[in-house]
Amino acid sequence: MQHIDIIIKNGYTVTINPEMEIIKHGAIAIEKGKILAIGANEDIEKNYKSDKVIDASSKIVMPGFINGHSHIAMTFFRGYADDLLLQSWLEDYIWPAETRFVKAQFVYDSSFYACAELIKNGITMINDMYFYSKETARAATKAGMRAILGEGILDFPMAFHKIPESMINYALEGHEEFKNNDLIDFAMMPHSIYTCSKENLITAAEKARAHNMLIHTHLSETKKEVDDCVKEHGVRPVQYLNSIGFLGNDVSLAHGVWIDEQEQRLLAEKGVGVNICTECNMKLSSGFAPIKGYKENGVTISLATDGVASNNNLSILDEMDMTAKVHKAINNDPTFLPAEEVVRMVTIDAAKIFNKEDEIGSLEVGKKADIILLERNKLENMPMYNVYSHLVYTMHSESVQDVIVNGKVLMQDRKLTEIDENELFEKAKYYQIELQKK
Ligand SMILES: [Zn+2]
Structure with a gap:
């Protein structure tokens, strides 16, 4: 059993790999900023463990x-x-x-x-x-x-x-x-x-x-x-x-x-x-x-x-x-x-x-872990018959729940992990006032 940085489990996993494979109860193993393994829950859970497990039960998991x-x-x-x-x-x-x-x-x-x-x-x-x-x-x-x-x-x-x-x-x-x-x-x-x-x-x-x-x-x-x-x-x-x-x-x-x-x-x-x-x-x-x-x-x-x-x-x-x-x-x-x-x-x-198809753009082993999770359990997002139609015609940015870039969690449950939003509001207000000065 290998100990790794992050496991995302139970996700409706949209890989965008060449076969456009969707794994309905999928899991992703993330180590050192990259996707180490991707597959069915049971396959990942039997080989890997982590202190950071993200449960994506109600979520779509896809490349950012x-x-x-x-x-x-x-x-x-x-x-x-x-x-x-x-x-x-x-x-x-x-x-x-x-x-x-x-x-x-x-x-x-x-x-x-x-x-x-x-x-x-x-x-x-x-x-x-x-x-x-x-x-x-x-x-x-x-x-x-x-x-x-x-x-x-x-x-x-x-x-x-x-x-x-x-x-x-x-x-x-x-x-x-x-x-x-x-x-x-x-x-x-x-x-x-x-x-x-x-x-x-x-x-x-x-x-x-x-x-x-x-x-x-x-x-x-x-x-x-x-x-x-x-x-x-x-x-x-x-x-x-x-x-x-x-x-x-x-x-x-x-x-x-x-x-x-x-x-x-x-x-x-x-x-x-x-x-x-x-x-x-x-x-x-x-x-x-x-x-x-x-x-x-x-x-x-x-x-x-x-x-x-x-x-x-x-x-x-x-x-x-x-x-x-x-x-x-x-x-x-x-x-x-x-x-x-x-x-x-x-x-x-x-x-x-951008000649980066070997690094990003899909969820495949060896690619950088740039991954987003979108919430399906919302009134406006249920039911879901086709995930692509959902992404294009149904979901708005408010459905984006978690964001990982280079293996680092930047947003969890819609809260930014590294950035204080209140400080940002102050900055925006400051520049707004400055801009309005003639
Ligand atoms: Zn431009």
């Missing part, structure tokens, strides 16, 4: 959700300005607020707050772009969250950066500084093709590849972005990025709303994944991502919340529900995008986009 694109340091801008045209939202509200507030301490405080909120939403990994991203790395580490982080790279001065080289070097420093941190990866994140020159895009991609870092950028969020690209470069955005050697299976895109079929085929061929931000794209009237085309052409897609300033929450379960419904409606086909596919998008498919 992955949020494919966020700006978590903007969380204190939640609801600061809504119902505006993108240009006015940015120029009259967000950019002035960022000029006043985006400092190291603000980024740390806002990121740490967001990590607590991510955990409450069952999200165990984010892919996040912002400034002072090493502060976000420190906040995520303290909170116990897994994160891919990148410094936004732009042609013009931003935060404390005067020139793009400073932004690129900051990301390289982060990569070096956090290389032994099991939770953190630094990526190269040029903001977009309309805020980065060709030279900066090329340099960012080259530096990323020289250091084995992932690459992430916003692409084709609005029709205007595509029209401007055609005007300036004579080709559409995906073709433009391809022509400068930017695309590869280390690249993922955010949004990808205005991508035509030829571009979809090129993305599939190059192994580029797209993180779709359905609610944000709807709120800003940017359009609907061509999910049908992506699927037909073999592009790997996942879902994301984008920043809280534009969403205005960090709920991946909301994105799942909205995406499934909207794309059935716009395709005039209720059989399109079945719930099981949507659940794969936010787990194993997202892991594939």
Whole structure:
């Protein structure tokens, strides 16, 4: 009998393994941050014991959700300005607020707050772009969250950066500084093709590849972005990025709303994944991502919340529900995008986009123990005939009960184990008052 760190037992265990196996009375043995064994209760109990046994009798046990694109340091801008045209939202509200507030301490405080909120939403990994991203790395580490982080790279001065080289070097420093941190990866994140020159895009991609870092950028969020690209470069955005050697299976895109079929085929061929931000794209009237085309052409897609300033929450379960419904409606086909596919998008498919499918995204032996438990014993969650339909159409984040990242319990019975929520409220109130001062 082996003594191990944690046993989760009696769970309705949704593995997302290649066979999409469900173990109705399943147990998971966790040791040193990884899944040591998974199987029927009796098999695990006969081989392992632990001082920490989590009874998941009334719960769904599954891999944690992955949020494919966020700006978590903007969380204190939640609801600061809504119902505006993108240009006015940015120029009259967000950019002035960022000029006043985006400092190291603000980024740390806002990121740490967001990590607590991510955990409450069952999200165990984010892919996040912002400034002072090493502060976000420190906040995520303290909170116990897994994160891919990148410094936004732009042609013009931003935060404390005067020139793009400073932004690129900051990301390289982060990569070096956090290389032994099991939770953190630094990526190269040029903001977009309309805020980065060709030279900066090329340099960012080259530096990323020289250091084995992932690459992430916003692409084709609005029709205007595509029209401007055609005007300036004579080709559409995906073709433009391809022509400068930017695309590869280390690249993922955010949004990808205005991508035509030829571009979809090129993305599939190059192994580029797209993180779709359905609610944000709807709120800003940017359009609907061509999910049908992506699927037909073999592009790997996942879902994301984008920043809280534009969403205005960090709920991946909301994105799942909205995406499934909207794309059935716009395709005039209720059989399109079945719930099981949507659940794969936010787990194993997202892991594939970030080349992490050997580490996370499913409950399999040897993978990192990033696991969430959702409560079935709630009026609004009973009865349950199909777990995937439940996850997409029935459950909200309030059903997320327990969260484990890298083998560490970050939330138990909906209480954060490492973070004092009252302290967070004080911080949010403080920044709210500061932001309202003219
Ligand atoms: Zn974004």
